[in-house]
Amino acid sequence: MPTLATSVNGLSLPNPFIIGSGPPGTNLNVISKAFKEGWGAVIAKTVSLDASKVINVTPRYSKLLATSGEVIGWENIELISDRPFKIWAEEFKKCKDLHPQGVLIASIMEEYNKDAWIEIVKRCEASGVDGFELNFSCPHGLPERKMGAAMGQDPDILEEVCGWVKSVATKPFWAKMTPNITHIEDPSRAALRGGADGLSAINTIRSVVGVNLDTLRPEPTVEGYTTPGGYSCKAVKPIALRMVMEIATMIRQEFPGRSLSGLGGIESGKDAAEFILLGADTVQVCTGVMKFGYECVKPMCDELLGFMAQHKFETLADFKGKSLDYFTSHADLVKRQAERKAAQKAVAAAPQKKTVQADGEWSGDDFVKQSNDLAR
Numbered sequence: 001m002p003t004l005a006t007s008v009n010g011l012s013l014p015n016p017f018i019i020g021s022g023p024p025g026t027n028l029n030v031i032s033k034a035f036k037e038g039w040g041a042v043i044a045k046t047v048s049l050d051a052s053k054v055i056n057v058t059p060r061y062s063k064l065l066a067t068s069g070e071v072i073g074w075e076n077i078e079l080i081s082d083r084p085f086k087i088w089a090e091e092f093k094k095c096k097d098l099h100p101q102g103v104l105i106a107s108i109m110e111e112y113n114k115d116a117w118i119e120i121v122k123r124c125e126a127s128g129v130d131g132f133e134l135n136f137s138c139p140h141g142l143p144e145r146k147m148g149a150a151m152g153q154d155p156d157i158l159e160e161v162c163g164w165v166k167s168v169a170t171k172p173f174w175a176k177m178t179p180n181i182t183h184i185e186d187p188s189r190a191a192l193r194g195g196a197d198g199l200s201a202i203n204t205i206r207s208v209v210g211v212n213l214d215t216l217r218p219e220p221t222v223e224g225y226t227t228p229g230g231y232s233c234k235a236v237k238p239i240a241l242r243m244v245m246e247i248a249t250m251i252r253q254e255f256p257g258r259s260l261s262g263l264g265g266i267e268s269g270k271d272a273a274e275f276i277l278l279g280a281d282t283v284q285v286c287t288g289v290m291k292f293g294y295e296c297v298k299p300m301c302d303e304l305l306g307f308m309a310q311h312k313f314e315t316l317a318d319f320k321g322k323s324l325d326y327f328t329s330h331a332d333l334v335k336r337q338a339e340r341k342a343a344q345k346a347v348a349a350a351p352q353k354k355t356v357q358a359d360g361e362w363s364g365d366d367f368v369k370q371s372n373d374l375a376r
């Protein structure tokens, strides 16, 4: 019988499905609901010491629908938690009293100020949390105060802040990376150099989800205006997978033993399997919970177990990073294809599907068919 139970940075999880920081972990009521439904761990909504500066607007979400009506993209301009730190500290404590086995991770964010980072870590630890996620990645609102993604885009600052946290934290901590950067390995490496036990990737992608063609106003529209926000949900999964692959490859080569929590568009056990195959130890779900409710963890676990049974994997470690070996350079793909074709020619004149090989072979009349023939 395969098992989903796993251990990461000393934390024992019944399964790898973690509530990603955001509305699904925004207060004690919803965190309790998550534990009751069987989530492997909860990362609470990001907190800071001074919530008085956090003022949200409505509407703050805007969805992108496929022609079928399915929600495939989700932009938000929501800030970190607007709830006072004192309330959070009390709720963290109550939560650990109510769910002693539940793995509770505090997501924290502060300005570039050593004392503030040290204070927030110490106060969260005093309230009993099991670990931390450092939010270096919120793409809107906070960067104006040099927080969130503004910090995550600067490897030197990231390393320094992780060093401050490392100097006081007795619990493991992960740095959550922004995808709004050209080479995600650079800040990731800096966070690990600074002492992070692991990384989480990705936060939302800076976006403008659309423009209303009646009012000519970009969305989500607040008093007639908007500001670029963070994009999440199914549509971001390919970008998240690519970044998880890049970070996992770097961890494998340079920081063996550090962990990686993958997220971005995960809605099923099969999605989770893909992230784990590309090197994630755990997976997080945020928008998926907003679409389907907390109960979705059960079918996700069942589907992941089904995948494991199909391949005779007993544990998550049996397939973690297994697909990383199949990435190579484009030049190597060309070489492999030439070798395969030459070998085939030598064996027999097997009929080959005629597809476009060189750019001069594209015809205007057959364009859609030719495009489809080139897809897997």
Ligand SMILES: Cc1cc2nc3c(=O)[nH]c(=O)nc-3n(C[C@H](O)[C@H](O)[C@H](O)COP(=O)(O)O)c2cc1C
Residues within 6 Å of the ligand: 020, 021, 022, 023, 045, 046, 074, 076, 078, 079, 080, 081, 107, 135, 138, 176, 202, 203, 204, 231, 232, 233, 234, 236, 263, 264, 265, 266, 284, 285, 286, 287, 288
């Ligand atoms: C409405 C909303 C609020 C979010 N708030 C936070 C937050 O407070 N802290 C944080 O680290 N990430 C936050 N996120 C980002 C998610 O944790 C996650 O990184 C991102 O949405 C991609 O995963 P998903 O497609 O499963 O949502 C938020 C996402 C959404 C949709």
